[in-house]
Amino acid sequence: MADLAALTAAIEAGDRATAVRITREAVDEGMDPRAVLGAMTAAMEVIGAKFQCNEIYVPEMLISARAMKEATAVLEPVLVKAGIRPEHTAVLGTIKGDLHDIGKNLVGMMWKGANIEVIDLGTNVTAEKFVEAAKEHGATIVGISALLTTTMVGMKDVVAAIRAANLGDVKVIVGGAPVTQDFADLIGADGYASDAASAVEAAKTAVGMA
């Protein structure tokens, strides 16, 4: 029987080959995909906690996320067939004028790791594009990242555009090096995260996820 504890360990270690192999075994055995997914998200939860207390750093997060991504690709068809979808969808991007993406990418990886569907719009994203994508994908979360003081001021416009579009209960989470809780409050964001790991907490709290 596929060893789910070993799957969790493989993802934690960033061992993509082992993660893919065990996932394939689990799929071939017809194991409940929710259990397999659970083993994966458990790994990313540990990774997030370790990152927050500086036990691991960005490179280790990247390889764990990569291992989970490749293992998920194997599991995906089974999930789709069983109609198992994440409860929440997030639209994510770096603000207009800003090409920096490592922070945004890490948030995307951690949100996927927490079983949130992530639509990554890339960098240099306008307010209109955030709104359009949130509408199209029925997003409950919009994540905006900025690295520059010159571009972060534009986050205010995205919040305003989302409220004006009347999309329902959409929560806006902001982050990035120059961004602070005070700034997030000032622009009316629903959440703020100082790093990718706490972005999971911020998203879950904002939408009332367990």
Next chain:
Amino acid sequence: MKHRDRVLMALAREVPDRCPMQISFTPEFADRVRADLVARGMPENPAAALNVDGSRAGEHNPHGGGNTYELERALDEDLILTSVGWANEYYREGDQYVDEWGVLWRSQPYETRFGAGRYTEMVGHPLADDAAIASYVPPDPYRESLYADAARVIRDFRDEYFVVGVTVTTIWETAWALRGYTQLLIDMVTDEELTDAILEIPFQYHMAAAERLARMGVDMLWTGDDIGSQRGMLFAPTTWRHFYKPRMAELIARVKAINPALKVAYHTDGDVREVLPELAEIGIDVLNPVQPACMDPAWLKREYGDRFLFWGSMDEQHTLPFGTPQDVRDEVRLRLDTIGRGGGLILGPTHHVQLDTPLENFWAMVETIRETPCR
């Protein structure tokens, strides 16, 4: 007091008349300051709007290569910077350009309430493909033309100013420009041999440049890489210790063998508390830029004031762009009272002053530094 003597005193942990000051600017902010100085009565000098080589009309190089230094001197700054290496590839003209290392850059415009500007961002990496590494030929650090500017600076300015030879982006920064940011972060924890092959490229180049600048007689060598993030090291201290510490140690040993009085500054943004003892161990004298939102300047002075001198510390994420002139004045005085107490500090912003900094804030910083006695 000569500008250079002010710096020498501060670096000897003596108390000069006022704290030495160093400020660099984005090209757009340089234009704005120049215009303001002219409005305040500085004679308009069209030749000064051109760089010395004439080929980069009006573009100010924030790292100090090819500048006339008219602005720095008009502001009463104490240090003059002259740079050799990959950092000179920032802010070149054009919407898109390929630098001599093969990195593709793109102009990224931005708007502020004080006008529009552009950053230059690296968008194409010549060593993204593993197969490209073995056959890659870097630029030659021994070309005489690279050092003409430093020779001019030393000849024209060293009598009065403290001259800094700049070889920042020493290893990591240039390496990730060649390889790709995310990819090199992954390489460092998955492929030691490949990582070493890539890191050697900028390391050997900048070490050669550093040695030459040391022999030419710069007062300080400015090296560095951004190894810290807003809330901790970007990669593990063990990773830094394995790949970067021995290389930096070698570079520092070599330049100090050439000139034992040479000061070596290390630039890193972010929170790097975890490796501070080791930076001191390998011979770093001056910590730069001391990003205050990440490492408390007062704490640094208390814990490391005997081991490090400091350069920077004026906040550019909050105070300079978004604070009031009074906030800026208060911060200058706070720094002088803490990280600058008893000397040991070169004061200035933690990055090139950006176009979103109001001029009132800029002048509040400059005037307060110039007018406040040190103690």
